[in-house]
Amino acid sequence: MKQVLLNLQSGSIQVENVPVPAVTRGVVVENAYSLISAGTESSLINLAQQSLVGKAKARPDDVKKVLQKVGTDGPLSAYQQAMSRLSKPEPLGYSSAGTVVTTASDEFEVGDRVACAGAGYAVHAEYVAVPKNLCVRIPDGVGFKEAAFTTVGSIAMHGVRNAEVSVGENVAVIGLGLIGLLSVQILKAAGCRVIGIDIDPEKLALAAELGADVVSNYDGLFERARALSSFGADAVIITAATRSSAPIEAAGRLVRDKGRVVVVGNVGMDVPRDVFYEKEAEVVVSRSYGPGRYDRNYEERGIDYPIYVRWTEKRNMEAFLELVRQKKIDLDRLITHTFPLDDAPGAYDLINTGKERFIGVLLQYSPNGSGASGTVVSLAKPGARKRKVPAAARTLGCIGAGVHAQSALYPLLPNLPVNLGGLATATGLSAQTVAKKYGFSYCTTDYHKILDDPDIDAVMIATRNDLHAPMAIDALYAGKDVFVEKPLATDIESLRRIVEARNESGQRLMVGFNRRHSPLAVRMKGFFANRATPAVLHYRVNAGQIPPEHWVHDDEQGGGMLISECCHFIDFMQYVTGARPVQVVARAIEPTGTLQKYDNFQATLTFDDGSLGTVTYTTLGDRSYPKETVEVFAGNAVGRITDFRDLELRREGKASREKRWLAQEKGFAEELLAFVKGEEPDFAGNVATTLATFAAWESIDTGAAQEIDTGRVGL
Known part of the structure; x- marks a missing residue:
């Protein structure tokens, strides 16, 4: 399908061919018309057309974040992450109307005429995937042209x-x-x-x-x-x-x-x-178009408010359309221009230059679309970017393209001895953009296409947390080796099913616990290799607060920071000690204000060799202070790593120190190389780490120490 995209580096408008989006909790709609919001979209385009200095002046808060990244991650890493964000095209539009072609909601049927709302959902594209609370039926007597005004009318x-x-x-x-x-x-x-x-x-x-x-x-x-x-x-x-x-x-x-x-x-x-x-x-x-706006439960998960919250954004949409049906709102007088989708750049040129007077500017879509309507789009590989890989190299398929994948994982893929097969994401835009950037053969919005591809023998899963386990299980049973980002699972039953699938399939499964692969971690482990005593470890994480509405706090999608992040630090302790965790005692600050229950905690673990490790995780610190510091004490020796840029080792009064000035060494490249080369991962350790986070959660809830028994999940 075709979609209108904004290049954030140049400010240019492009119409690209991307896969049709997948349906999740709502509907997929074939657009007939979409309305350009001259004010909102022009301001974004004007920002994109500015120089880097101009962008910085317009977004001082973003500059502050980049400078903080320089302090913790190093200037090279911070620059690469900032440029990665600017290289990703931005979808435009948030008000459209069309016909339902696929539905995952009881409220809508295929063939329903609907008006759609929401940035990132009701975009300028031939097909859009829209949650049910951002979608309303169009009354008889109201056309698609008029219905395309519904979101702006709701404002x-x-x-x-x-x-x-x-x-x-x-x-x-x-x-x-x-x-x-x-x-x-x-x-x-x-x-x-x-x-x-x-x-x-x-x-x-x-x-x-x-x-x-x-x-x-x-x-x-x-x-x-x-x-x-x-x-x-x-x-x-x-x-x-x-x-x-x-x-x-x-x-x-x-x-x-x-x-x-x-x-x-x-x-x-x-x-x-x-x-x-x-x-x-x-x-x-006035905040946008009614209660429900910016509420993930309402907009993404489709959880409606009680009727005493009378005018939600969806009810405002319905009320606006009813006024249009009653002819109390005249939209014909407001439509000054209609452009075909392929001429979208001309529409934005009209708005930005003001060469003609305009009020309502619509984009019109051809019946049945003019672009491809499938969930797979093949990508030509430019000759200049053709990669040389060994003849016996594996072929990798990837699922998911979120911030972490694009900043830490995918930039490394072109340098690995691996063929890049397909990339699957839920939205066509991210699939096409990322796949094209890194040289994948095709992109898709249906991850089963990756699993069904006989040429792909290894799969990387980098989706939201709640999808890790089910997708990993599907991939294992499809006969693929699996690299799955942490956490391995967000509940014990999912973890049990993963263990079962891995044992039955005989495939390899590696979890993205990258820190154990860092060259600094390898040197620290070697330093303590011949220790004669148990170790005492302290891993302190000055995380900074993540907004309460972020998906990682969602019990269903994220599991909170304890499940999502603490696993990294427990795995690191396992790696350095070479021992398994057997018990954990954890305590957390009670939630208050914007503080989440599992965001500020200490977890003390006992390992089977007698070592003790404490994880201190807090969102209450100053972001300018180092984010991660791990200290190890054993056998009259001390080791310390700070932000995976600074390693200090001390024994018998002698100290050695290594420092990385440009970027962190967090082990991402090393872990991916180990995976594509087929090295055997520490699966039992991955499972023990995941169980330890669940046990820490239980310890916080119960106030009692919890045993960590891998036999609970069949290992």
């Missing part, structure tokens, strides 16, 4: 709801672009009197035609407003887009005592305190 609808207006009240709308003109019509449908405000005379005329009682530019505005209402506007809705604070200043003068100002557009917010203080007026910043 206007939510702004009006935040104004809390009622029949007969006087409302000012500042900014008569697309959302402003929709707001005018929604307010009139609600029985309000409306004054529309803009500096463009053509928009003022159109607002009057669409029902505004009074229209005005800023000249003589307050006299006209007083003629409409002597005591001021009951509410002011700002839908303008400008860095200037002039709209919020004007709103303060227009609104009545104890009135309400609702900010929908991206405007300057230098609020004149004296004006708002005298009127005791309220300012509300």
Whole structure:
């Protein structure tokens, strides 16, 4: 299928052929039309067109993160990660309409006409995969063109709801672009009197035609407003887009005592305190298109709110379409341009240059699509990037292309003695982009294509945590050797099934515990190889807080930081000591505010050789301080590794030190080389590590020490 993409390095718009997305919890829709959001999408394009310095000035918070990465990871690693992010094309669009072609939801059937919403979902593409709560049926009598406005209409609808207006009240709308003109019509449908405000005379005329009682530019505005209402506007809705604070200043003068100002557009917010203080007026910043926005449970998992949360984003979408059906909203007057998908660059050129007046700009899709409609896209390998690999080299297929895979794993693949077969991801964009970048033969949105490929004999799984176990089991039974990112599993039953599949299939399985493969770790292990005493180890992780809404905290998808991250550090202790963990005692800070229950903890493990190891994991520290420090004490000797850039070894008063200035040595290249060469992994150790994280979780919950018994999972 074809999709519109933004090149984040150059700012250019491209139409690329990518695989049709896979359906998960919602539907796959064949788009008929999608609406370009001139304000939101133009701002992203303008940012992409800036130089690196310009991007840095526009995004100072991102620069701060990069500088922190320089401190912990080294300048080379930080630069590579930043460039990797910029090299990934950005999907555009968040409002579309079309026909359901595949469904995984009881709410929709194949053939349903639907309107779709959401950045990353209702994108400018021939086919889109949309969760059920971001998808609504189109009423009879409403066409696809009109329905493509539903998301933007819901933004206007939510702004009006935040104004809390009622029949007969006087409302000012500042900014008569697309959302402003929709707001005018929604307010009139609600029985309000409306004054529309803009500096463009053509928009003022159109607002009057669409029902505004009074229209005005800023000249003589307050006299006209007083003629409409002597005591001021009951509410002011700002839908303008400008860095200037002039709209919020004007709103303060227009609104009545104890009135309400609702900010929908991206405007300057230098609020004149004296004006708002005298009127005791309220300012509300309207958040997108209703409750549910930015809530992963609602948007991704389809968990609806009770009806007392009356106007969720989906209900706003339905209400907007009903107003369109009743002819209370005229969208025909707002559609100024329609471009075929292949001419999307021309549509954005029109918007960015302003060479013609525009309001609503639509992209139109050919019936049954003009691009390929399959889940597999073959990729030609450019001659300059043709790789030389040994004749007997294995062929690798990869599943997943998240941030970790793209920053730490896939950049290493072109240098490995392995053929790159297929890459599977849930979205066509990431599949095509990453596969093309690293030289895979094809990309797909159906991971079973990888497992069914007879040429592929090894599979790498780098998806979200909850998919590791089921995909690894499928791959083992498909006769593939498996490299799976940590954690190996997020619950004990899944771990038991993995052990069973590995034993029955006879295939190799390696878990991505990369730190044991670091050259610094190898040297530390060798340093303590002939120790005469048990070891005492302390692994301290100054992780920094991960936002509560991140998927890693989701019990279903991530399992929390204890399951997702602590396994690394326990495995490292196993590697250095050469011993298995047999017991764990763990304690955690109780959750409060944004702190998650399993994000700040200490776990002390006893190993079968008498060694003791403590993992201290915290999100409460300063990110400028080293992230990982591991210390080992045994046989009158000490070893320390800091951020896998600095190794210090001491014995009998003599010290040696190694430091890496440009980048960390975390063992990613070494672990992948071991896998593709077919080296036998420490599977029993991988299982013991995973069990230890489950036991630590149980210890926190019960307050008691927990035994670690691999026999529980059949090992």
